[in-house]
Amino acid sequence: MSTLPKCCVLLAVLALAGCAHQIVITPELRSLQLSGSPIDKKVGYYISAADMETEVTTAGGGGDKVAYHPYKELEPALQKVLFNLFRDVQRVNSFNDASLLKQQGIAYVFVPTIRTESSSSGVFTWMPTHFVVLLSCTAYDDNAQRIWSGNFSGTGEAEFSELKADFSAAAHKASLAAFRQLEDALSQAPEFRKP
Amino acid sequence: MRRMLIGSVLVVSLLVGGCATNAPKYNTDFDNVAKLRAASLAPVRIGEITKDPASKHDVNSITIRGGTLTSPYGSYTAYLREALEQEFTDARLLDANSPIEISGVLLRNEVDAGISKGTAEVDARLVVKRSGSVAYDDVKTAQLDWDSNFVGAIAIPRANENYPKVLQKLLGEFCADPKFLAALKK
Numbered sequence A: 001m002s003t004l005p006k007c008c009v010l011l012a013v014l015a016l017a018g019c020a021h022q023i024v025i026t027p028e029l030r031s032l033q034l035s036g037s038p039i040d041k042k043v044g045y046y047i048s049a050a051d052m053e054t055e056v057t058t059a060g061g062g063g064d065k066v067a068y069h070p071y072k073e074l075e076p077a078l079q080k081v082l083f084n085l086f087r088d089v090q091r092v093n094s095f096n097d098a099s100l101l102k103q104q105g106i107a108y109v110f111v112p113t114i115r116t117e118s119s120s121s122g123v124f125t126w127m128p129t130h131f132v133v134l135l136s137c138t139a140y141d142d143n144a145q146r147i148w149s150g151n152f153s154g155t156g157e158a159e160f161s162e163l164k165a166d167f168s169a170a171a172h173k174a175s176l177a178a179f180r181q182l183e184d185a186l187s188q189a190p191e192f193r194k195p
Numbered sequence B: 001m002r003r004m005l006i007g008s009v010l011v012v013s014l015l016v017g018g019c020a021t022n023a024p025k026y027n028t029d030f031d032n033v034a035k036l037r038a039a040s041l042a043p044v045r046i047g048e049i050t051k052d053p054a055s056k057h058d059v060n061s062i063t064i065r066g067g068t069l070t071s072p073y074g075s076y077t078a079y080l081r082e083a084l085e086q087e088f089t090d091a092r093l094l095d096a097n098s099p100i101e102i103s104g105v106l107l108r109n110e111v112d113a114g115i116s117k118g119t120a121e122v123d124a125r126l127v128v129k130r131s132g133s134v135a136y137d138d139v140k141t142a143q144l145d146w147d148s149n150f151v152g153a154i155a156i157p158r159a160n161e162n163y164p165k166v167l168q169k170l171l172g173e174f175c176a177d178p179k180f181l182a183a184l185k186k
Helices: A003-016 A048-054 A070-085 A098-103 A160-165 A169-188 B001-016 B030-038 B075-092 B152-175 B178-183
Strands: A020-022 A040-047 A056-059 A065-068 A084-093 A109-120 A128-143 A147-159 B045-051 B062-064 B065-069 B100-114 B117-130 B134-147
Touching: A020 A128, A020 B152, A040 A070, A040 B045, A048 A070, A070 A084, A070 A109, A070 A128, A070 A169, A070 B030, A070 B075, A084 B030, A098 B030, A128 A169, A128 B030, A160 A169, B030 B062, B030 B075, B030 B152, B045 B075, B062 B152, B065 B152, B075 B100, B075 B152, B100 B134, B100 B152, B117 B152, B117 B178, B134 B152, B134 B178
Parallel strands: A020 A065, A040 A084, A040 A109, B045 B100
Antiparallel strands: A056 A065, A109 A128, A128 A147, B062 B065, B100 B117, B117 B134
16 A cells, blocks of 8 residues: 555544534624613623633544534623613723722623533434523622622424524524523613613 | 445545535624624615625635535625624624615625634625715735644634624624714714
8 A cells, every 4th residue: 555545534634523513602693683772781701811722622423522602602692681681882901890890880790600411312323403502691780799690491302304404403503592581680670771 | 345345434434525515603792792782883784795796715615625605694605794783782783774774795705624724704885874964984814723623524614603703803893983873983
């Protein structure tokens, strides 16, 4: 066997070995509908630099795994929910520095915690057919006092026919469901409508 | 042995090359929305986005490693229109009856998933008309680079994921242009 065929065989084996497939779990933001008039307040959200860089690996199908960045990829969904509900939104570097919050005119800071799970019923395909996003969110006022919190769980299931066109279909559904629940809860919370 | 060799060559070919894939749908860039909301702008309607008939390259066709990257909105001119519509919707500045119209021409629309580096470049002209009179007419360019890979199964999805980002960057160029914002003022 000459060198070129050997290289081809080796490359194929290496490439098909159980690596983590990169997926992106950001949902289609257009599906998070705008509410009525926004609350006339500027709010912030806090995601630590370490969380933004965190890559998570969970199970896919056929013994493979999938890898993604939950905070970085779900930050746009959090922004969308907050921009839907409030006049202005900005990312902040601290949620407990009351003087800085007051200086920036920020009424509330939202701090998300995200956990994910995935699995697949497929033996021959790597894409997850089942995905769960567990989203917790805590809100602090401009005195850095905790005023609200909520826990939300979004589940997404996807068939092979969907996964052919969108490898992350189950993840997209799960993240959309979790952020819809967050949006509903925030829009009904009286804490944010106080003058 | 011969079968194994043929199979391996086939796998390698698939890994290096690609087939038809869908570009991800556009998602708003909220840095752009923040700029639009902060600028006290009048509501707008989004007009037609066309391609330049004189262009050598068809902006409605993107090929990555021999495979087609298909627009989820039917064409890439429609993709740019959708991007504008989403950003102005999220800025709460979209009104189908507004006398202020943004229209445009997609001039360049290229994605390359190289062996080590991927690149995307998009050029577009946007025109703002207020009650039919041109208030703004300019061309902006956005370019994006990312780490690519020899293996098509890695390089192609990575290129796909970057396409919406280069459009976000393009709209960011317009949102950062004081003349564009001035043309949209109340």
